Amino acid sequence: MSTSAPEWIPLLVPDMPSPEELLPWLRRMHATHHYSNFGPLVRELEAAFARRFALPQAQLTTVANATQGLELVLQALDLPAGARVLIPAFTFVATATAVLRAGFTPVLADVDAHCWMLTPAIARDACQHMHIDAVLPVATFGMPHGMLEWHQFEKETGLPVVIDAAAAYGSQWLQGAEGTLVFSLHTTKSLPAGEGGLVVSTRPGLAAKVRQLSNFGINLDPAADVPVGALAGVGTNAKMSEYHAAIGLVSLSKWELSAQSRQALQCDLTTALSAAANGRLVWQAQGCDASLMAPTLLCARLPDAQTRATLERLCAEARIMTRRWYQPLLTGMQVLQGRAIELNAHRAIDLGETLLGLPFFPDMALEQRQRIQDVVARACGGQ
Ligand SMILES: Cc1ncc(COP(=O)(O)O)c(C=O)c1O
Incomplete structure (x- = not known):
């Protein structure tokens, strides 16, 4: 079969x-x-x-x-x-x-x-x-x-x-x-x-x-x-x-209910994935004097570009969609050359090379969460 x-x-x-x-x-x-x-x-x-x-x-x-x-x-x-x-x-x-x-x-x-x-x-x-x-x-x-x-x-x-x-x-x-x-x-x-x-x-x-x-x-x-x-x-x-x-x-x-469920999902996923990665994932820090009330995305920062590439590949093999959010960076967009002024953006460049968007949506099934956890553990050497 x-x-x-x-x-x-x-x-x-x-x-x-x-x-x-x-x-x-x-x-x-x-x-x-x-x-x-x-x-x-x-x-x-x-x-x-x-x-x-x-x-x-x-x-x-x-x-x-x-x-x-x-x-x-x-x-x-x-x-x-x-x-x-x-x-x-x-x-x-x-x-x-x-x-x-x-x-x-x-x-x-x-x-x-x-x-x-x-x-x-x-x-x-x-x-x-x-x-x-x-x-x-x-x-x-x-x-x-x-x-x-x-x-x-x-x-x-x-x-x-x-x-x-x-x-x-x-x-x-x-x-x-x-x-x-x-x-x-x-x-x-x-x-x-x-x-x-x-x-x-x-x-x-x-x-x-x-x-x-x-x-x-x-x-x-x-x-x-x-x-x-x-x-x-x-x-x-x-x-x-x-x-x-x-x-x-x-x-x-329905906003309050939806926001609560998104917060709960974010909390569950970041906790589970951090554990799967042996603490090697970094999440976006809260801003100043205010917190994220209704997350719509999940973006993990990997220790380096190579680990990001490994996670991307393992996700694709396990049929998990990912996204390199905001890549290429604005500094790398050809249409903007000569139209925008570029300041030193080395932290943005580092971020762009190590960040990966992972699935995030209400009612994510347990099997789906487990599949993501498994590949994160493999990519980050947590297992
Ligand atoms: C940072 C940022 N600015 C502007 C926009 C554009 O919003 P809209 O699709 O409503 O035009 C987006 C959309 O994703 C965004 O992420």
Whole structure:
């Protein structure tokens, strides 16, 4: 009797609401005949966010996705032409493309060796070496930044800071400080709406300006200098649809439960894999004054590039999907050569050579967990 190969263990499985859960919201949408353009469901979602952030609704706006949210925030900041925006070299490409598409120059900085993020200390150092106009740190893999520290940096330097908190909904809060945050509500994120984004900002007028730019730049305010219906700026169409808001509202109603189960899964997996690897795996350190509330990924750092390659190979043989997250690094992307300025990023390079994304999704079966544990033990010599 031939034993068939086991099914591949996927890297991620989206945790999206079911059609049954969506139906009441879709019925509501259809009854109003309002499908986009800041309809009732988008406004309800925004009101729910405003309550959670304890901010006036005018200080946040939904957008079609985080990439456009970042672009529009950068545009709304009125930075000087050719402005240099400091970003980490270790991030998803959208952080860099947002800067370029807003007409600015990304400056690629190093990251901290423990939390894998661009920190205020790294930003201060970069500012001493070259002129920087704004800073765009990333809440890497959803790890929140300490906002008091970043606000202190803003006050000290006068530079605007925008946190690319794409993966950090539910983990990244303002923590009583002033600040600007951009979240993604993509299917793979902790609050999935299919596609979507959320901009939160205490900077006066910023969220309203982003909202206007997300609606082509059309003025809708009778008290403004330009007539209602006229362009107040060169915007784009980055509005969230009512369909996406419906998904976001269902996801929000279940967020706490989903976050708890993700935390429990992360705790179980990191404990089991650390033991399997005889303590040779390193995990991302918690950020400052805040913790990761709803992990969406599992990323292990191996002792060296060779062990990473061995683990990758053993995973492929055991039909376990893996991902070299954020590889190649931004510093190695050909399209960015000549368009971005590169600072020394040796810690980001080390990280890129030793990090491996492993499967992480709710309801991972015991057999799947055991299979991952076994290959980690073999790769790291724990057995
Ligand atoms: C760090 C970072 N920034 C931006 C984005 C883009 O988000 P969106 O897909 O909502 O445009 C992502 C998406 O994964 C991300 O990881």
